[in-house]
Amino acid sequence: MSEVPEYPHGRLSIVATPIGNLGDMTFRGLWTLKECAAIYAEDTRVISKLLAHYGLRTPVFRLDAATETKKAAEIVERLERGEHISYVSDAGTPGISDPGARLVAYVREHLPEATIEALPGASSVTAALSIAGISGDAFTFLGFLPHKKGRQTALKKIAAGDIPVVLFESPHRILKLLKELETAAPKCKVTIGRELTKMHEEVVAGSPKVVAESLEKRKAVRGEFVVIVDNR
Secondary structure, eight states, X not given: OOOOOSSTTOEEEEEOBOSSOGGGOOHHHHHHHHHSXXXXXXXXXXHHHHHHHTTOOOOEEEOOTTTHHHHHHHHHHHHHTXXXXXXXXXXXSTTSSSTTHXXXXXXXXXXXXXXXXXEOOOOHHXXXXXXXXXXXXXXXXXXXXXXXXXXXXXXXXXXXXXXXXXXXXXXXXXXXXXXXXXXXXXXXXXXXXXSTTSTTOEEEEEOHHHHHHHHHXXXXXXXXXXXXXXXX
16 A cells, blocks of 8 residues: 655745854754755755765856746646655745745646745844844845836935845945935934854944945945844
């Protein structure tokens, strides 16, 4: 008598991965990446480093923003065969300013019987809020602001808001953002988390002008930035 599979319509695990420190990978996440049939990743090179660190040899396939819909159809075919597939982005939780949302939506539409599970873990958004000294009872997350069209509109909304706003910024644009905030909301409090969980992690807080001067003076315009803007 053959055993009935635990997940007859397949199982898709959305797995959070570390945002810097590899020690932040959860036990459940590691076990899932070890036991699944395949891992689809935003960048195979990034996940391969994580797998090598923990001695895992699960097959890895690329699924980035440009190939998400095409690869989603491929994953549905595998799920229909009852396979267990995991998805990871480069860092943190998939779908949060990273690929993953369209994959989940596609699977829900084309194979609603499949099991889709979240394996929570690292998130730079909540990590930054936890050490900013700002109440996280309510906040708005905007991800990366538009580079051109819509940017000034977004800045005006931030300046007029009455709850903290969390956003991401690259090292190439962090000083530009701070200067824009100095113009739009000069009295706001800005808290920046730079290189969170990594060797050079730091938190800098103050007015947009003070934070910008601190980064420029110390030549610290490097790494990944989480920016929290508080007008209260």
